[in-house]
Amino acid sequence: MTTSRAAHDLADPPTRDAAVERLVARHAGRPVVLGPGVLAGFTDAVARHRARGSRVLVLSTTRGAGPVPDADACEVVELALAPADSVTDELRQLDALAHDLPEEVVAAIEAFDPGHEAVWYPGNFVTTDEPLLGRELLGGRPRAFLALEDKLLADEVWAAAGVPHAPYRIVPARLEDLTAASDALAGQPGGLGTVWSGDARDGFNGAGNYVRWVVDEADRAEAFAFFVPRCDRVRVMPFLDGVPCSIHGIVLPDGTAVFRPVEIASLRDPGRRRFLFGGLSSWWDPPAADREEMRGHARRVGEHLRERHGYRGAFGIDGVLTADGFRPTELNTRVSAGLTQLGKVAGELVQLVHDHLVAGHDTGLGYADVESLLPLMDAQRSGRAVAVGEGGSVGGSDEYAVAWDGRHLTRVEEPTGNRLVLGDTPSGFFAKIEPCAALGPGDRLGPLNAGLMRHLDATHGSSFGDAEAAPDLR
DSSP: OOOOOOSSOTTSHHHHHHHHHHHHTTTTTSOEEEEEEEGGGGHHHHHHHHHTTOOEEEEEEEOOSSOOOOTTTOEEEEOOOOOOSSHHHHHHHHHHHHTSOOHHHHHHHHHHOTTSOOEEEOOTTSBOSSOBTTBEEOSOBOHHHHHTTOHHHHHHHHHHHTOOOOOOEEEESOHHHHHHHHHHHSOSTTSOOEEEEEOOTTSOOOTTTTEEEEOSHHHHHHHHHHHTTTOSEEEEEEOOOSEEEEEEEEEETTEEEEOOOEEEOOEEETTTTEEEOOOEESOOOOOHHHHHHHHHHHHHHHHHHHHHHOOOEEEEEEEEEETTEEEEEEEEOSOOHHHHHHHGGGTTHHHHHHHHHHTTOOOSOOHHHHHTTHHHHHHSOOEEEEEEEETOOOSSEEEEEEEEOSSOEEEESSOOSEEEEEEEETTEEEEEEEEETTOOTTOOSHHHHHHHHHHHHHHHOOOOOSOBOOOOOO
């Protein structure tokens, strides 16, 4: 499919502002419920809704990192999540909690919105097949869309869309089957081994929590012990060396808009055979031919999702730019972190378009209109280094400037353009450097993200270990 001329050039600020106002018109001024989720994550949304005349109630599970809404900007109702041992566990709890709120929280919502006029924005990880206390929902997604994120379904999507992918085997979570699959796919002795990914039997899993790097017998035993109580089946693939990255699109009724690649700072600890979840960046530039190939893959996947699954909205394809080209590993059917990073050039527009598409509303936009944001995404690069410490604590929250010398981060008093923000979460703590003034066009985020983890180990007692960035093989 070739891109037709956009009727609405959304890279033009007045045109973009008009599209935003059109999308928010049906909800402006109505009461708004946000969450459940991290309070600091709702700060910008609270300000936007207040500016449009809405009263806002936030369902807060924890304070989080960064600024929170002003005390008089919204009503905050606190909810307690059970202690979580991973980001996956934390996100699963959000969906369960939203559909089974404590009586006192229900009472607070009813008192806030007695006329049931509110619009409820539950977030990406809450399912919307059943209503939440009878309120209109904008955001979230139906279970059928969430189910498409199961990593064991992804390879069927690649095959149907004609996207080249690595060899794989899907086997029962039995040690003999996993061992046989690993032996068949691992390559030469002394190589990088295989990667095991668990199914979504018990619900969504993400942040690399259900992914294991397996090289030797000890790795197999440890990975098997993890998967056997949690999954029925496991996908085994060769370890893909190269730059972890993603490509994103939005499926509209008339076609699929596609954007630019994003680097994923998925780091590795070879000694402990661990993957470490990091941040994202649009500073990185793959070779031009690889970029266009990735965009073509995304367009074909989007069309397959539209035609085969009735899908509408945003999606992302994560994978690795290997020596042989891009090889996909997973599908995310939402405004994932990479598209959130890209979408910052357009303010709230990308999320609004996605939310309205998922809810079945007419956006008034075609795929070429939405794709007209691509030049803006190429011109205005951004990124953030991220570290998620599971089981640790930073003692509340903190924020300070850091200097980067290419290997080490150092806390400094004077502004550098690199600001480290930390905050506790139900599963540990979250840290980010944003903005990343140390980066420029073409630069990799991975080394800076590895430096962030070394800094946290040295200053906050975390245990990220010997994190290193993947090599660029193109």
